[in-house]
Amino acid sequence: xxxxxxxxxxxxxxxxxxxxxxxxxxxxxxxxxxxxxxxxxxxxxxxxxxxxxxxxxxxxxxxxxxxxxxxxxxxxxxxxxxxxxxxxxxxxxxxxxxxxxxxxxxxxxxxxxxxxxxxxxxxxxxxxxxxxxxxxxxxxxxxxxxxxxxxxxxxxxxxxxxxxxxxxxxxxxxxxxxxxxxxxxxxxxxxxxxxxxxxxxxxxxxxxxxxxxxxxxxxxxxxxxxxxxxxxxxxxxxxxxxxxxxxxxxxxxxxxxxxxxxxxxxxxxxxxxxxxxxxxxxxxxxxxxxxxxxx
Amino acid sequence: xxxxxxxxxxxxxxxxxxxxxxxxxxxxxxxxxxxxxxxxxxxxxxxxxxxxxxxxxxxxxxxxxxxxxxxxxxxxxxxxxxxxxxxxxxxxxxxxxxxxxxxxxxxxxxxxxxxxxxxxxxxxxxxxxxxxxxxxxxxxxxxxxxxxxxxxxxxxxxxxxxxxxxxxxxxxxxxxxxxxxxx
Numbered sequence: 001x002x003x004x005x006x007x008x009x010x011x012x013x014x015x016x017x018x019x020x021x022x023x024x025x026x027x028x029x030x031x032x033x034x035x036x037x038x039x040x041x042x043x044x045x046x047x048x049x050x051x052x053x054x055x056x057x058x059x060x061x062x063x064x065x066x067x068x069x070x071x072x073x074x075x076x077x078x079x080x081x082x083x084x085x086x087x088x089x090x091x092x093x094x095x096x097x098x099x100x101x102x103x104x105x106x107x108x109x110x111x112x113x114x115x116x117x118x119x120x121x122x123x124x125x126x127x128x129x130x131x132x133x134x135x136x137x138x139x140x141x142x143x144x145x146x147x148x149x150x151x152x153x154x155x156x157x158x159x160x161x162x163x164x165x166x167x168x169x170x171x172x173x174x175x176x177x178x179x180x181x182x183x184x185x186x187x188x189x190x191x192x193x194x195x196x197x198x199x200x201x202x203x204x205x206x207x208x209x210x211x212x213x214x215x216x217x218x219x220x221x222x223x224x225x226x227x228x229x230x231x232x233x234x235x236x237x238x239x240x241x242x243x244x245x246x247x248x249x250x251x252x253x254x255x256x257x258x259x260x261x262x263x264x265x266x267x268x269x270x271x272x273x274x275x276x277x278x279x280x281x282x283x284x285x286x287x288x289x290x291x292x293x294x295x
Numbered sequence: 296x297x298x299x300x301x302x303x304x305x306x307x308x309x310x311x312x313x314x315x316x317x318x319x320x321x322x323x324x325x326x327x328x329x330x331x332x333x334x335x336x337x338x339x340x341x342x343x344x345x346x347x348x349x350x351x352x353x354x355x356x357x358x359x360x361x362x363x364x365x366x367x368x369x370x371x372x373x374x375x376x377x378x379x380x381x382x383x384x385x386x387x388x389x390x391x392x393x394x395x396x397x398x399x400x401x402x403x404x405x406x407x408x409x410x411x412x413x414x415x416x417x418x419x420x421x422x423x424x425x426x427x428x429x430x431x432x433x434x435x436x437x438x439x440x441x442x443x444x445x446x447x448x449x450x451x452x453x454x455x456x457x458x459x460x461x462x463x464x465x466x467x468x469x470x471x472x473x474x475x476x477x478x
Contacts, residue, residue, distance in 0.1 A: 083437040140434055172310045176318045187322060226319060
């Protein structure tokens with residue numbers, strides 16, 4: 001089992017940006033939408049367009065991201081559907097105040113004996129709210145998905161160091177990325193060794209508890225081996241006086257003009273969103289023609 | 296060195312074990328993301344969670360925090376799902392809270408040690424998953440019922456089963472390793 005990173009070097013605008021810019025921009029947009037509580041789709045759609053333009057400019061192959069998108073779309077549909085069934089009180093869904101025309105209604109189902117009436121009513125406002133939610137969630141996904149494909153795993157540590165994280169914590173992050181291929185190899189060796197002893201992963205019988213217990217012969221040896229190896233790494237680093245002086249890093253990141261422009265854009269979106277919210281322009285909005293669809 | 300400073304110390308040991316815990320958590324998460332265990336409905340079983348709780352309980356809160364925070368980021372990066380800060384922070388809390396027992400457990404094979412590990416593991420997991428689920432309310436505009444039923448409950452049930460079954464096995468195995476290393 002070979003552990004491989006999703007990152008590939010591509011000569012794109014996104015990848016020429018400083019990784020710090022990417023993270024700052026991402027958090028600015030997330031904060032703009034969430035802290036600003038923007039629910040007016042007329043303000044969300046331009047942000048969505050910008051995010052998807054950046055997404056497509058990253059030129060990530062569809063076969064690479066297909067699984068991620070399928071997973072996210074299933075999750076979004078499940079969550080929004082569940083929310084439509086459950087929502088009523090509390091949470092941000094309370095933007096749905098008042099009555100609106102009914103778009104679709106199931107026939108009333110009366111539960112015998114207890115006389116409960118079950119009837120699902122989808123109003124125009126609720127349906128449009130679901131659309132707004134879907135747009136927001138997909139915008140977030142389009143921001144998050146490209147990160148592993150476009151940021152080199154070897155520069156996560158220095159990125160966070162230069163964003164102000166302490167040396168030791170950044171180095172720990174760097175080290176984690178470096179350990180991944182080794183542990184992936186250890187895991188393969190363990191799987192092979194256990195199979196040679198007759199361990200069968202595929203034909204496990206019994207309930208879920210048995211199946212989880214059967215994972216132990218795979219994860220325990222890998223975990224304990226890495227604990228033992230860890231002691232050696234600690235000794236080696238202590239011998240080299242790790243942490244005594246501030247570190248220098250092999251790679252240093254420098255902002256370019258394009259980075260300042262992107263950060264400026266991200267911050268402008270954030271400030272704009274906060275101002276719109278304070279002024280009350282960002283509340284949930286339903287177009288009139290959509291309301292007219294109901295009855 | 297008193298007990299308090301040893302729990303909160305952040306030295307070479309914490310740097311290395313934080314990194315190893317993160318890498319293990321990332322790789323194991325990636326394996327179950329790619330080859331999922333059979334599950335019921337929306338509940339998924341991630342054996343990686345037991346490794347995270349173990350790292351917290353064996354090496355302290357900072358190691359647990361790094362292992363969860365960086366490990367979740369790593370797992371999502373390996374699977375190619377993206378970068379979701381709230382789930383990474385939630386996973387960080389899930390490792391941090393069991394780390395608080397590190398000074399309380401002398402023998403990882405004893406009933407008390409295993410009990411403490413499971414209790415704090417479940418507590419940390421509940422807090423971490425609750426944090427991540429509730430922050431989803433801000434992002435997607437779902438209400439609290441949906442956050443609890445759609446995100447929290449499936450994650451809680453799946454992880455609780457894994458913690459109860461696998462954490463004791465890891466603790467017993469670790470006691471043997473720790474005794475041999477004389478630490």
